[in-house]
Structure formats: structure tokens, C-alpha cells
Amino acid sequence: MKKKFLKYSAGIASVILILFTSCNELDLAPTNKFTEANYWTSPEKANMVLNMAYSQMYNASYFFKTEALSDNIYEGRGASAEKMISSGQADASNGRFQDEWKNSYEGIKTCHTFLENVDRIEGMDETLKARMIAEARFIRAYLFFRLTTWYGDIPLFETDLTLDETKVIERTPQADVLAFVRSELDAIVDDLPTNEEYADTDLGRITSGAVIAFKARTYLYSNDWANVVSTCEKLINSDQYGSYSLFPSYEGIFLPENEYNEEVILDLGYVPSLRTWGEYFDYAPLSVGARVNQMSPTQELVDDYLMMNGRPISDSNSGYDENDPYNNRDPRLTATVVYHEFPWRLPDGTIQTIYIQPGTAPDESAAVDEYKGQGTNSTGTGYYMRKYYDPESLASFTSGLNLILIRYADVLLMYAEAKNELNEMNESTWDMTIKALRQRAGFSDVSALNFDGAWSKSDLQNIIRRERRVELALEGLRIFDLRRWRTAEVVLNGNPHGAKYGDPSIDNGYIKLDKRSFNSERDYLWAVPQSQKDLNPNLGQNPNY
Secondary structure (H helix, E strand, O other), X not given: OOOHHXXXXXXXXXXXXXXXXXXXXXXXXXXXXXXXXXXXXXHXXXXXXXXXXXXXXXXXXXHHHHHHHOOOEEXXXXXXXXXXXXXXXXXXOOHHHXXXXXHHHHHHHHHXXXXXXXXXXXOOOHHHHHHHHHHHHHHHHHHHHHHHHHHOOEOOOOOOOOHHHHOOOOOEOHHHHHHHHHHHHHHHXXXXXXXXXXXXXXXXXXXXXXXXXXXXXXXXXXXXXXXXXXXXXXXXXXXXXXXXXXOOOOHHHHOHHHOOOOOEEEEEOXXXXXXXXXXXXXXXXXXXXXXXXXXXXXXXXXXXXXXOOOOOOOOOOOOXXXXXXXXXXXXXXXXXXXXXXXXXXXOOOOEEXXXXXXXXXXXXXXXXXXXXXXXXXXXXXXXXXXXXXXXXXXXXXXXXXXXXXXXXXXXHHHHHHHHHHOOOOOHHHHHHHHHHHHHHHOOOOHHHHOOOXXXXXXXXXXXXXXXXXXXXXXXXXXXXXXXXXXXXXHHOOEOOEOOOOOOOOOHHHOOEOOOEOOOOOOOOOOOOOHHHHHHOHHHOOOOOO
């Protein structure tokens, strides 16, 4: 059953949004009916506010546009805030810097409104109240972590601030923010059900398993390998916090009929016709109904998919044929990226071939997908996006498909990476992580599946990082990996590429795209928004902005 708990009234949601808006995003002073006793009369009303907090955890636009900050995706049209960031031209007035800050603190404000008023409800079941409080505290912790990941030191507070306080509050060191986030997760984990204990009508709510997996991510982003291992083992070696496993079909993970499957740990909930997203209107091939192509996968991403024998395409023994580049490749490529002569499955089950190589389309209607150069309506890279296409979407690709924030594959990848960094990778760990992922993807060649004891730590690091990239491609996580590996200044400087449809005298014919720029002395942190500094000079600024 599709997330009934998110089906709050659009009118209520709109009112909450209006009332929670402030000229200063840190102004949480209670001034509206949602903080008055006459509102807090039933668990159902409390749930409306909590649902609002759920909706503010993240959104579909950021889910996809964050991928454009990485080397997986190239944004070919316009001059969005994300393109300004990736080109090295962003300053403290950048819209994404502003909105990420604003949206996160609005969500924190909603959580505080809930936490400071839920006790006013008389006769509320204590177990239900404890669970809902734990959900709100998780969302607040999630938002504080989101903020500190981008900005470093941030204002941290556990209760509403007065207007005067918002004008003078200083930023809390990142280490203290992370300590708060983790202490909150420890405090709430036992008040939340597992994924198996929720009723069907509550599927998609935050679980104890989500708490553990999210805590592991906080350690991963700090390169705290020992704690990554011990935290992931709580999900891998025990069902105390729920039962999770790899879904049998990689492509199937992201299809609507398989929502809430055994791999999903935390997702961003949508409901057809009630809460929807429509980004694929600007990502899919034009011949299947898209409007224009705003952004598309890069050649660098495509090149990282192995051959079916487990060898990279750069290996002379891999069998890779540059004239037939998509044959015999990791099946996850086809589940993620649309390439020339891709078999696109339409909602009625029929197959439509996508023609991207210039001059190959059989008719005018199919030719709209061909690469035509930069700044045109079609792809800028020679590829289109496939993962998260919803075959049940309505007009203009309007979709109610959930977007997954954490899945069990990520837990296995975190565990494999941490074990290797601790010099503890062995065949047993390999088999339960990388081998399991590749088997699920469709690999069968022993050379792709078996552990090689001759591999060095550096060899394994490269293998695991590549595996992480292709398994989680287009899920909004790549930029965070590049930042924590401190490799962003390498891979995000220079020109990305598209398919081999360009000038043969330039970069061997691979489309040369606009240059990216990443300043290692500045860009590992985002700028504190100028609008916030103007309201509160005590916020200071991150280096070199």
C-alpha cells in the first residue's frame, strides 16, 4: 500500500509552509496556530506536522541535480546554480548555497515545532508518541548532517530561537555537530520499529535500521573506518534492527512495483497525484516524450563500467571494442544509462530503439534524440539517463516513484571500503560484498567474481571505488565520495567528455564538454549564504569566498 501516512491535505501542507517561512532561516520563534494548544488536540494533527518534516528532508530536484556536481553527469543547458558551482564560478550569492541552507533550517524549524508541542496532546499513546518524537529527531539530525557536510561549521541548536538570538548566533564546530547527530541517533534507535514491524499503512517511515545505516554514513564521510565497520555489522550480522538483503534484480530496485523492497532502508516518499516529481521530463530521450535534455551522463561514467569478464575497458585483454562499445558490458550500464541503439521499454511493454549517433535514425521522429552539438534540445553528451525512469508516470513524466536515500548495497559497499582501509579485506568479506553485488548485477565469469589474494590495498581501493561508482550512479552520492576521498580537485578539474561523436581531431573524437573547475583551497566547503551573513555577521565565512 502506497505511503498512506504521507497523504496529508495539500491545504494543511501549504499553510504550514507559509507559516514556517521567515526572512531569516534561523528564526524559529513560535508565532502561529501550530504552536497553540488549540491545534495540538490529536495524534492525527501532530502527524500532519511530522509529515511536513518528512517532506522537508530532501527533494527530487536536489536528488538529481546533486549528481550534476560530480563527474557522472554533465549539465548542458542554461546556467543553473549547480553549473556555476561545477565551473568554479559560484560565490556566496549562489542560489544552491542559499536554498540548501534555507530549506534545511526550515525543516529543522518544523521538527522543533513538533518536538516542543506534541506533549500538549492529552491521552496520546506513549509508545506512539515516543516513536513520532524519534522520527522528528532523526529528521532533525539528518538535516543538521546535510548542512555540516556542505558548510562545515554551522549554527546548532536544539530549541527554537528568538529573533534576536538568530541575529547573533555563531557557528558550532563541525566535530561538535557530528557528535550531536550521532548522539541523537543513539538516543532514538530503540524507540523506532524495524522495517518488519511497521504496518503496511506506515511503510516508508523511519526505522531503527535507517538509524543504523545513516549513522554508518556519518562515519563514512569522516573516514572513521573502525566505526563504519562496527556500525555496518549491526545490519549485516544481525536482524536486531531489521532484515535487509539485496533485491534480486538491479533494474527492479528502481521500479514502482518493487517499492519498499528488502534492499530499501530509507527513501524519499512520493504518492501519485498527491506528491510527485517530474525531473525526467528534462532527462529522458525526446522521442519518448521528454521536453529537452537538461543533463546527461558523461563518457567518464560510462567508461567505468567493466566488461563481463571483470576487466576494465583500458585492459588490452578485456575484449573491449571501441566500435561496439556497449556490448558485453556490466549490465548495470543498461539499467542506468541510455546509449546509442538502446532498447527503451515503453509503458505498454513494447520496445523503442533510441538512435543517438548522428545520421543513424530511420526517420524524423527518431532523429530528435541524435546528438546535434552543444546547446541544442537533445543530449549534450551522446547519452541520456535511464535509472529512475518510471514506466507508470503520467503526462510530462509526472511520477509518484519513491527515491531511495539509503539501500543495503550501500551498507555492503561502506563495509567493504572500510575493511580494506583497515587492511582487513579478505575473501570472506569480498564474497559478501563485491562478489554479491556483481552476482546480482549479472556477472558470472569467475574472473569478475573471485577474490585475488595478490591484490594490494591500493588495487582493492580502486576496485571498490569503481564498484561504488557504478552501483550507486545517478543516486546523488558521487560528489560526497569525491569530497571525502579528497580527489575532487583531480576529477573535477578539466573537460569532461561525451560519446565519440565529436571532432576526430580533438580528444580522439570524444565530445569535449565545458571545463569544470574545483579549487581545493575553497570548494571542499560551500559558502555561508551572503543573505544570512547580512542578517548575522557572527556567522563568518568559509575560506576564500
